[in-house]
Amino acid sequence: MTPECPKCQSVHVETRNHGRKAGGAIGTVAGVASGASAALSGAEVGAVAGAIAGPVGSVFGLVAGAIIGGLIGGSAGCAAGAVLGEVVDQTVLDNYVCRSCGHTFSKKPPEAVTATLS
Structure with a gap:
């Protein structure tokens, strides 16, 4: 995804x-x-x-x-x-690039997402 x-x-x-x-x-x-x-x-x-x-x-x-x-x-x-x-x-x-605005970013690993939600 x-x-x-x-x-x-x-x-x-x-x-x-x-x-x-x-x-x-x-x-x-x-x-x-x-x-x-x-x-x-x-x-x-x-x-x-x-x-x-x-x-x-x-x-x-x-x-x-x-x-x-x-x-x-x-x-x-x-x-x-x-x-x-x-x-x-x-x-x-930063492995992803947006073709709409040109922004480059990386996807956060799942443990970083859950740590920010806690």
Whole structure:
């Protein structure tokens, strides 16, 4: 449920998700970098497995193993970064923007709402 604007009470509000986008991008880069060791070990396994088909198979196995290792590391990093960025969006950043008046705001967590009502 998208909140309404606290300034003009409009329901034309959208999420900005800057933290999630940045976290996903940073996580992808970090995942590919950390996946380099996995890519190298994957390339070694691919080269050994491809050696059955001769030198050409070894080269293709090496390349395929490196690509698969990098993709796995990058996708895992992207997923982790996006989750972390979503937490930053919800807790730190003003993640909502009103399309009617341009006001940016964050949604109060439920415990803050109940604390103000008491």
